[in-house]
Amino acid sequence: MRIVFMGTPEFAVPSLRALCEAGYEVVGVFTQPDRPRGRGNKVAFSPVKEYALSRGIPVFQPQRIRRDGIDDLKALAPDLCVTAAFGQILSQEVLDIPPLGNINVHASLLPRHRGSAPIAWAIMQGDAEAGVTTMMMDKGIDTGDMLLKSATPIRPGETCGELTERLSEMGAALLLDTLRALENGSLTRVPQDEAQMTYDPMLTKDMGVIDWAMPAAVIVNRVHGLNPWPGCSTAFEGGRLKLLRAEVAEGSGQPGEVLVADAKNGLIIAAGEGAVRVLLMQAPGGKPMAPTVYLNGHPMQTKVVLKEEV
Numbered sequence: 001m002r003i004v005f006m007g008t009p010e011f012a013v014p015s016l017r018a019l020c021e022a023g024y025e026v027v028g029v030f031t032q033p034d035r036p037r038g039r040g041n042k043v044a045f046s047p048v049k050e051y052a053l054s055r056g057i058p059v060f061q062p063q064r065i066r067r068d069g070i071d072d073l074k075a076l077a078p079d080l081c082v083t084a085a086f087g088q089i090l091s092q093e094v095l096d097i098p099p100l101g102n103i104n105v106h107a108s109l110l111p112r113h114r115g116s117a118p119i120a121w122a123i124m125q126g127d128a129e130a131g132v133t134t135m136m137m138d139k140g141i142d143t144g145d146m147l148l149k150s151a152t153p154i155r156p157g158e159t160c161g162e163l164t165e166r167l168s169e170m171g172a173a174l175l176l177d178t179l180r181a182l183e184n185g186s187l188t189r190v191p192q193d194e195a196q197m198t199y200d201p202m203l204t205k206d207m208g209v210i211d212w213a214m215p216a217a218v219i220v221n222r223v224h225g226l227n228p229w230p231g232c233s234t235a236f237e238g239g240r241l242k243l244l245r246a247e248v249a250e251g252s253g254q255p256g257e258v259l260v261a262d263a264k265n266g267l268i269i270a271a272g273e274g275a276v277r278v279l280l281m282q283a284p285g286g287k288p289m290a291p292t293v294y295l296n297g298h299p300m301q302t303k304v305v306l307k308e309e310v
Contacts, residue, residue, distance in 0.1 A: 004078040006168040012084035014172035066091035080257040111192040114142035123225035145189035159227040190263040212256035216274035239284025251275030261300035267291035
């Protein structure tokens with residue numbers, strides 16, 4: 001079975017690796033074009049491209065596969081295409097090329113959390129569990145028939161980055177199970193229940209600006225769901241105080257009011273309902289550290305209200 005793999009970020013690498021190590025014939029990899037990254041803004045390969053090159057797999061990077069990748073895909077003559085966080089919408093012309101169809105590894109328990117950031121939204125919306133679904137792709141956005149699912153509890157305080165790493169490995173294992181079922185004829189397609197569907201928007205930087213009028217539990221979920229990107233922060237001493245980990249605490253006051261700030265008890269800030277205990281923070285120009293460590297050398301006044309400048 002000739003397989004073409006389409007994926008871009010770190011999440012997709014375990015699925016590609018699983019295909020290769022299981023002995024499947026991966027005849028080509030499509031990934032997003034190289035883009036500047038990091039502080040130096042240097043052009044870098046995607047994680048999927050790096051792995052594909054290490055295995056000697058041909059790599060294709062069309063700006064839009066539905067526009068300038070069709071001929072390359074047809075030339076590879078794939079029996080099946082596998083996608084995992086590719087980052088491009090596939091046209092019907094692309095979907096029609098592999099005779100066995102296109103299987104996608106989607107990081108949610110469909111039909112819940114369709115869209116490009118399902119893991120972040122599962123955490124932000126306070127879901128008890130997350131998971132991975134393999135599905136047959138169609139021209140809609142995550143609307144195709146479901147194949148197999150694998151679920152896992154979201155751990156207390158788990159960040160999007162940590163959950164993404166776990167789900168990437170779960171997705172790789174589920175992909176192999178899916179292909180084995182396809183090969184032995186036991187794979188069943190299950191249409192999604194549109195009544196249970198949720199669709200989440202793309203993440204944007206402004207989502208990370210903390211609104212202290214929100215309930216503490218909502219803020220805490222947002223802190224973890226937006227870690228590592230775009231991250232949550234609040235105005236602080238002329239800069240941005242980043243909140244990397246937090247938990248709900250007892251206390252009340254004006255939203256954004258610093259209730260506790262000392263090296264023994266740490267940092268607690270009032271929310272619209274309850275309060276937020278900061279467990280890991282990053283002050284402007286500083287490094288991530290526990291508030292108890294930061295406050296040992298940087299006194300902070302209580303009763304001060306953290307709020308965005310208008």
